[in-house]
Amino acid sequence: GAGVSQSPRYKVAKRGQDVALRCDPISGHVSLFWYQQALGQGPEFLTYFQNEAQLDKSGLPSDRFFAERPEGSVSTLKIQRTQQEDSAVYLCASSLPAGLAGFNSYNEQFFGPGTRLTVL
Amino acid sequence: AQTVTQSQPEMSVQEAETVTLSCTYDTSESDYYLFWYKQPPSRQMILVIRQEAYKQQNATENRFSVNFQKAAKSFSLKISDSQLGDAAMYFCAYSNYGGATNKLIFGTGTLLAVQP
Numbered sequence: 001g002a003g004v005s006q007s008p009r010y011k012v013a014k015r016g017q018d019v020a021l022r023c024d025p026i027s028g029h030v031s032l033f034w035y036q037q038a039l040g041q042g043p044e045f046l047t048y049f050q051n052e053a054q055l056d057k058s059g060l061p062s063d064r065f066f067a068e069r070p071e072g073s074v075s076t077l078k079i080q081r082t083q084q085e086d087s088a089v090y091l092c093a094s095s096l097p098a099g100l101a102g103f104n105s106y107n108e109q110f111f112g113p114g115t116r117l118t119v120l
Numbered sequence: 121a122q123t124v125t126q127s128q129p130e131m132s133v134q135e136a137e138t139v140t141l142s143c144t145y146d147t148s149e150s151d152y153y154l155f156w157y158k159q160p161p162s163r164q165m166i167l168v169i170r171q172e173a174y175k176q177q178n179a180t181e182n183r184f185s186v187n188f189q190k191a192a193k194s195f196s197l198k199i200s201d202s203q204l205g206d207a208a209m210y211f212c213a214y215s216n217y218g219g220a221t222n223k224l225i226f227g228t229g230t231l232l233a234v235q236p
Binding site: 003031033035040041042043044045048050055056059089091093095106107108109111112113114 | 124126153162163164165166167170172211213215217221222223224225226227228229
């Protein structure tokens with residue numbers, strides 16, 4: 001595809017329900033990031049994958065949050081037993097891996113449109 | 121830990137005029153990247169401009185330029201000849217230099233309105 005896609009675009013869940021959010025990165029992008037953007041705030045880092053390996057999950061707010069990328073392409077962010085404070089836009093971004101264009105080079109992160117999660 | 125601060129929640133500019141958005145950051149690193157991202161109402165985040173900290177020359181992309189003051193840890197964005205399409209939320213962001221990840225640390229954003 002031309003860009004990063006995410007589905008669903010909108011999700012309404014009752015408190016206590018489990019949800020799964022999907023991210024399709026740009027083809028060939030081995031790096032994948034998840035961010036959480038609360039209303040009126042900037043995005044906050046959740047987790048990072050390089051291929052299928054989850055190299056950084058330091059931003060996941062609790063053990064109710066789980067992310068996977070089993071084949072190194074599509075990623076799913078799962079939130080168990082949703083709470084009202086989980087309401088936010090969840091953004092996915094993909095990029096070529098850091099250093100691909102040379103030592104310490106930077107590769108731009110391309111963002112998807114996000115999934116707006118509302119927990120009632 | 122690194123932090124990014126944007127102290128202007130909202131700004132307004134007349135079409136064709138110039139506006140400057142402010143950003144300060146804190147880090148103990150000497151090498152890093154700084155960015156300005158644009159987020160229109162559709163929510164797709166778009167990279168506007170990037171600055172490598174080791175470069176003294178300020179980055180420029182068409183009508184967008186930055187004023188990078190490393191000692192002051194300041195990184196402002198200047199938009200010249202503002203257009204209606206520039207109206208959006210603008211986020212300042214930081215990323216470490218090198219390493220296995222390039223996760224972004226964002227400020228809280230500045231909502232820019234462009235008046236016709």
